Amino acid sequence: MRRNSVTKKRWIILAAAAAVICVGIVAINLWQGIAARQELLAELAKETAVAKYDTLLVTVSASGSIVPDTEIALAFSSGGQVAEVLVEEGDQVQAGDPLARLDSAELDLQVTQAEIGLRQTEIQLEALLEGADADQVAQARDARDQAAASLDLAQTSFAAAQDSAAVNEMLERAQQAYNDAQASYDYWWRKWDDGEADHWYVDDALEKLEDAELALRRAQQQADQQLQAASLEMERAEANHRQAQSQLASLLAGANERDVESAQLQVDQAQASLDQALLRLERATLTAPVAGTITAVNVQVAEMAPAGQPAVVVSDLDALAVDIVFDEEDVALVSVGQDAIITLDAVAGVQFSGEVVYIAPVADTRSGVVLYPVTVRLQSTDAASENGEDVTVRSGMAADIEIIVTVQEGALIVPFRAVRTDDGTDYVLRQVADSQAGDGFERVDVTLGLMNDTEFEITSGLSEGDVVSVVALPDQGRDGMFGMGFGSMFGND
Secondary structure: OOHHHHHHHHHHHHHHHHHHHHHHHHHHHHHHHHHHHHHHHHHHHEEEEEEEEEEEEEEEEEEEEEEEEEEEEOOOOEEEEEEEOOOOOOOOEEOOOEEEOOOOOOHHHHHHHHHHHHHHHHHHHHHHHHHOHHHHHHHHHHHEEEEEEEHHHHHHHHHHHHHOOOHHHHHHHHHHHHHHHHHHHHHHHHHHHOOOOHHHHHHHHHHHHHHHHHHHHHHHHHHHHHHHHHHHHHHHHHHHHHHHHHHHHHHHHOOOHHHHHHHHHHHHHHHHHHHHHHHHHHHHHOOOOOOEEEEOOEEEEEEEOOOOOEEEEEEEHHHHHHHHEEEHHHHOOOOOEEEEEEOOOOEEEEEEEEEEEEOOOOEEEEEOOOEEEEEEEOOOOEEEEOOEEOOOOOOOOEEEEEEEEEEEEEEEEEHHHHHHEOOOHHHHHHHHOOOOOOEEEEEOOOOOEEEEOOOEEEEEEOOOOOOEEEEOOOOOOOOEEEOOHHHHHHOOO
């Protein structure tokens, strides 16, 4: 009996201890829950924002480098030896200022020759338009008469060559000698063939026949040459006579329209040759096409400058721009004339205004990515830093660009970090006043409009002046966070 009594007391003690432990655990859990709730509420209240009506700027952004809006690389159109370099890097130049020159001695000579050629054609045209005077007509008649006399003499010489007794006698003698040699050869051939003579006589007769044949051929050639020379002389005389007659007739008739046109064309061609020579001479000197700063000089005196290679670079450093690229989605939002906000890595807290001035019509594919080059021009480079010092914008500085693609006036705006998503539904945590639980937050589903990198437009769900939390919290589902429902966590029933 005593043993059972001891055992019973032991169980009672153990039960009491267990009860105490359970009560302690419950108390601890309650205390931890209250502490967690207070801690979360404090965290939520630590960073809040007020929904307000304002202007929402929707932008697309990119990065690039500051470049001169106008940069011109000048090259000689033809190669040559550099005679002068008139500028250095950093020099300021005005439009039309000479920058560098090639040796132009040969080009000067070409200009002189072209001027002489032009003057000659002009004189010929002037003479044609003025017409012939009496002296020129008289000279033309004398030339015609002389040509006619020469023609008569040439015709007489040709007729004499055809009927020349000496030539005919020479041909007859040569022909008779050939005939005699042929007869002698035939005679001795028959004698030898009949066995009445030695073959030596045949060989001798054949040799004489061949000599006679050669003499006859030479006599014929000599006669033909004399006749041909006389014929050619007569033809030349006839051509000279025709030309003299034509010149006289032209002088008497005066210049016709075709002759004047031909002479004018020769003048025009000579003028074009002179213009071309002058252009080559002009291009031997590089001149500044615009006012600006010399940013590169790539030639030296006495060295050979190759044609087409940049010799001097002129940049307008007063007008700066930024070259950037956008993918095909962003470039669809960009158009020429849109405003842009420009910030520089080298100068914190300073913004410059810009404008989109160029969008490439054709994409530039890089590593399989379709990109469109875009140029944004700085509208002004005057600004001051946060400490009030003037800011100097230089070519080559890194720049961030935000192009304003949409301006939404009167939008109800909250910070980007105030909006959360739960299973496809957008919501915010709005602060509420609860007299029993103290200040808390409630979930409010919202409808979103436009957005940028830092703000959302709320089209429904909130009102101006609502306070929302912008603390980033892990989302545990629609009905609970950190194991507590929204009612117990944020003071809602």
